[in-house]
Amino acid sequence: MVTGDSNYIKTMNRKLVLEDIIRSRSISRVDISKRTGLNKATVSSQVNELIDQSLVIEKPVENYAQPGRRPIILELDPMSTYSIGIDIDRSHIRIMLINLKGMTIYNNIHDFDIRHTDTLAELLPTLLEPVISQYNEVYRPNQLVGIGISLHGIVNAELELLYSPPQQLDLKPLLSELEERFEVPVHIDNNANMSVRAEQSFTAYETNLYSMTLSSGIGLGILLNNEVFHGFSGYAGEVGHMIIKQDGIECRCGNRGCFERYASDEVLTRSLADAGISLIEFPTYESLKADEKAKAIFEDYISFITVGLNNIINVFNPKKLVINSTIFSKYPELLDELKPGLTSSFIDYGDILISPLGTQSSALGAALVPLAKFLDINHFDLNAYHIAH
């Protein structure tokens, strides 16, 4: 059992200090003391350890008009370490590298067929090897802190991937292959769960945050108390299989009327194709609404999305919820169409946002996991950096 001793409070206060430096981007020792409530001496000793560990660097401040000794500005050292995030969707593998400040330093896509998932333990090292050896030279030698992998499917408690039940894949060989080859920890999770971490860090910092990903299926990443909520065996947030229409359309999961049979991008794309419509014809939402057939299809789509969102909001009463969808990114006006449907007297929410991260969110989130583990922090508020770059 975790007990309280001097070591515990040391670690706890280290987290407070480091998290505050990350959140503030640039901050002096005294300001950390004021903001956290920790004594100046405590902050100093913690900061000096962080500097010894090469995580934080000191910078002189210029153009400082106040009287008194000038503060020494503290920042994360972006050249100290980097992390890798990999997103494997049904047709691509995206590999991203980010530095300690969360800035993307490499971002590349490879073609891949999801049906060959069992070849990943061979393929991934080949793709990673040149990238890692290149960046290990730029950064201090061997400063890769870990690899995060985002997978489209449920990662259950036994580390099996259920990508299209009953198909399943044992992920342990992939993990050990990568861990042995690159001598770093490898973390694996579902894409919706990886995404919500990225949304917290880059889009909207909230202790509790929800991110609904609409792609082939529909997943909800749930962040509670700065931690991804997995449920007891990894199945939490599979909202694509929430029933919104009893006795509705049959679904591969065995039930009828599942949310994703009505509101996934796949279903929308098929409806449009059946009507002989391609979205390339409609650069704006206005142009789309001018087309009667397209308008009707989108009205249906919105009505289904609204039902699903209503249910999610009903359960979680979210302060903020992020929608990650190529359709919503293309036509942000959809959000305004949808909101009037979310006015039941038993639901309430703060704000619904469209993700600015798009298809990169799950790889970004995957890259954040090893960084957070390495720094030993709970939350990772990089919004300040993101705005700046």
Added chain:
Amino acid sequence: MVTGDSNYIKTMNRKLVLEDIIRSRSISRVDISKRTGLNKATVSSQVNELIDQSLVIEKPVENYAQPGRRPIILELDPMSTYSIGIDIDRSHIRIMLINLKGMTIYNNIHDFDIRHTDTLAELLPTLLEPVISQYNEVYRPNQLVGIGISLHGIVNAELELLYSPPQQLDLKPLLSELEERFEVPVHIDNNANMSVRAEQSFTAYETNLYSMTLSSGIGLGILLNNEVFHGFSGYAGEVGHMIIKQDGIECRCGNRGCFERYASDEVLTRSLADAGISLIEFPTYESLKADEKAKAIFEDYISFITVGLNNIINVFNPKKLVINSTIFSKYPELLDELKPGLTSSFIDYGDILISPLGTQSSALGAALVPLAKFLDINHFDLNAYHIAH
């Protein structure tokens, strides 16, 4: 901001010790040390403070066959304090008193009409006065630690009760009246939220637990990390207004197809009445199934409950979920009828239980809140006591 210092670890370890004494029912200092990992000396000093505070008493152990000095058994002192829980439903007020060990020492029901909710600030003190003065004599003087009140409706962030929107009631006068009169803290929450606390303490101890209450409406009490999850403004868990049938029956909330329009006890009772059936005729589930009309109504009911449960399980992937319903208590076989419908390949759960606490759960949960606050502990595992009594 909460920082780590000596006071913090003291409180933290106090919680560990006290929680372990509660969970174990009877335990020696050495065993606490072994189970928590705390040093023997630390446990001794913490325990001695708990004894000074009259929360814990020492008992000699008898019939101890081992060699060596006999352990001193530590237990909660049931005569040290008591707590009051009040449940206000649409037609009754239940008042319960429990002692430090969670044992019920008073349990009474008064008639009450929900339409007179605004008179509560006058009525409740009159009902409580004689009970409190009686028990203050039995216990050490003035050892009431607080009052918890369970209300059927949403308690929002502004401490307003939304019992049948748009009807709402400002709860602040009720709170201050009771706090001034009895000089103890008063805690207010929704009945589903109060219930899930009771289920954790008495039915099934889990760090994350879910309790679905089927009465006039349908509510889900959500316990995450030993804390009731309220969402950002108190609306979390209002699953009665989850849409399970798009364009379904109209609901008072403004939407159509809400779960509670199909699966609440109220709806079931009406369907039965319309068919000229009374459940008194059917003492057993077998007898009910022999009646064609009743059987058909219950098959419908089960199918709706299954859809709602499917969605809840889908989102939370619960280890344990408790159903609190008079119908399920009367016909526990309903659970077996329902489970085959919860087999989608995207959901998984540990166990679904029928609450043994019945209509007392929300008052019990309400009484637990002041106790937990008073003892300053996070969880309250009284299952051991409950089995014993």
Added chain:
DNA sequence: TAATATTAGTTTATCTAACAAACCAAAACG
């Protein structure tokens, strides 16, 4: 320009609570 005010950060002494190890207490056993 030198004294003063002001702010940043460090040093020093103190304190709290956990811990390890030595110790005392009390029982069974042979």
Added chain:
DNA sequence: CGTTTTGGTTTGTTAGATAAACTAATATTA
């Protein structure tokens, strides 16, 4: 009746936070 065994206390040490005193550095001002 000593030995063994286990429960619980006492003692000395340690880590880390804190308050307060101190040093450092810079703008202001007389």
